Amino acid sequence: MKSSLILIIFLIVLTSICDTINQLFLKTSINSLNMRVNAIKKIFGFIIKLILIPRVWIGFIFSCLSLFIWLFVLSRADLNFAYSVDSMHYIFIAFASRLILKEKVGLARWMGTILIMTGITLVTLSSGPP
Amino acid sequence: MPGNKLTLRILLLLLSTDFLETFTHLCFKKSTLPESGFQISSPVDIFIFIKAVFSSGFLWLGLSLVMSTFIIWSTILSKIDLSVAIPICSFSYIFVPLVSVIFLNEKINTLRWMGIFLILMGVIFVSVSTRNEENTLK
Numbered sequence: 197m198k199s200s201l202i203l204i205i206f207l208i209v210l211t212s213i214c215d216t217i218n219q220l221f222l223k224t225s226i227n228s229l230n231m232r233v234n235a236i237k238k239i240f241g242f243i244i245k246l247i248l249i250p251r252v253w254i255g256f257i258f259s260c261l262s263l264f265i266w267l268f269v270l271s272r273a274d275l276n277f278a279y280s281v282d283s284m285h286y287i288f289i290a291f292a293s294r295l296i297l298k299e300k301v302g303l304a305r306w307m308g309t310i311l312i313m314t315g316i317t318l319v320t321l322s323s324g325p326p
Numbered sequence: 327m328p329g330n331k332l333t334l335r336i337l338l339l340l341l342s343t344d345f346l347e348t349f350t351h352l353c354f355k356k357s358t359l360p361e362s363g364f365q366i367s368s369p370v371d372i373f374i375f376i377k378a379v380f381s382s383g384f385l386w387l388g389l390s391l392v393m394s395t396f397i398i399w400s401t402i403l404s405k406i407d408l409s410v411a412i413p414i415c416s417f418s419y420i421f422v423p424l425v426s427v428i429f430l431n432e433k434i435n436t437l438r439w440m441g442i443f444l445i446l447m448g449v450i451f452v453s454v455s456t457r458n459e460e461n462t463l464k
Contacts, residue, residue, distance in 0.1 A: 223408045271358040311448030318441030
């Protein structure tokens with residue numbers, strides 16, 4: 197029972213990593229387009245230009261991978277539990293934003309990250325047998 | 327370089343992606359409900375599992391919601407930074423538990439509510455920190 201819980205958590209971490217990679221590819225692609233979509237008419241052209249970037253498709257593959265693992269996780273775990281553990285991707289996003297997108301991560305943001313991690317631990321502890 | 331200003335319009339777009347994401351996850355969970363307890367012991371079982379899940383209408387509804395979310399999310403990211411957009415999506419932590427209580431009859435105990443609350447507090451801290459940095463940059 198305990199090892200299956202560890203497996204589920206591991207799989208959710210894996211989906212979070214895949215999601216983070218997907219977001220990074222998407223965000224760097226959008227940044228490279230240097231386009232601000234202000235009118236609804238512009239959205240179509242913007243999406244066409246965006247999906248012509250190969251990096252977006254690599255991100256999409258990671259997204260699909262994440263989806264398949266996620267579907268497997270949801271067949272075994274509560275939506276609340278799965279979704280709460282998935283919040284780990286805030287930490288991955290914070291690290292990736294700092295290291296790859298060169299964004300500044302201040303004290304308040306790290307505190308927020310620690311609060312999120314504590315929240316995740318509580319949620320995980322509460323998921324034991326009733 | 328995309329701007330950092332968080333307008334009401336972007337906030338509404340973020341809220342709509344949150345709603346879409348909540349219902350996407352609800353659809354995916356519904357599509358896997360008949361397969362709960364499915365044992366995967368060989369690679370062939372994975373294909374049987376995927377085939378069973380894909381035959382559910384809820385999965386296809388979920389996938390079309392994913393497409394809509396992608397278009398809205400890309401539009402949002404063309405306007406604001408990733409570190410601004412991601413924390414504001416914390417609304418899901420209110421929507422998802424409420425939706426799973428109402429529609430899936432799942433139970434949430436006090437400890438889990440506390441965890442969800444802490445996650446939400448953390449997410450607010452992260453959002454506020456982004457705002458302060460925006461202000462100092464101006």
